[in-house]
Amino acid sequence: SAVISQKPSRDICQRGTSLTIQCQVDSQVTMMFWYRQQPGQSLTLIATANQGSEATYESGFVIDKFPISRPNLTFSTLTVSNLSPEDSSIYLCSAIQGAPDTGELFFGEGSRLTVL
């Protein structure tokens, strides 16, 4: 099974700044995703990180606000730009090994963001 490391694990940021979260997987994975989860709420998919090309964003999420990179099969970053208090949440990196319909989804430990 894949082990996913995220950093930072938590951060407190000022309104208007940006935060970049890094996600490193210890083995090659086919798909990587970024999720957001508010306390007590369901996981919300932000985007699918595509290797070497632009990420595929879900409805309500745009590249200008959430730029994503995935330069290779094991690493991705998510930037949350122009922060506002509404962006306070846990951001989770996840990945699938193998075919999407046969592999389980592995999660990183999450990055807890608080915006003041």
Place this chain on the structure above:
Amino acid sequence: GQNIDQPTEMTATEGAIVQINCTYQTSGFNGLFWYQQHAGEAPTFLSYNVLDGLEEKGRFSSFLSRSKGYSYLLLKELQMKDSASYLCAPMDSNYQLIWGAGTKLIIKP
């Protein structure tokens, strides 16, 4: 539309058995996952069903009926450490997992 329906919260006694039900509607179907999530932690994989029937894995079993859009997670010999949220997540035709808010399970001594 796509949606998941699970009870918000359940309470059970240590050593007992509990069944967490899930009904779903998705655009296409490529199997259903159950995840466990302890407070403040990331979800961890429990089970995956793609065919109808019961899959048993130790104290945990998961059942699927595709025709009914129904699944359940059965937890036996409950332990205090089983207190967590349990997330039912079907996979749609685009291989995307559809997440509900999960069921918070509280285990009492």
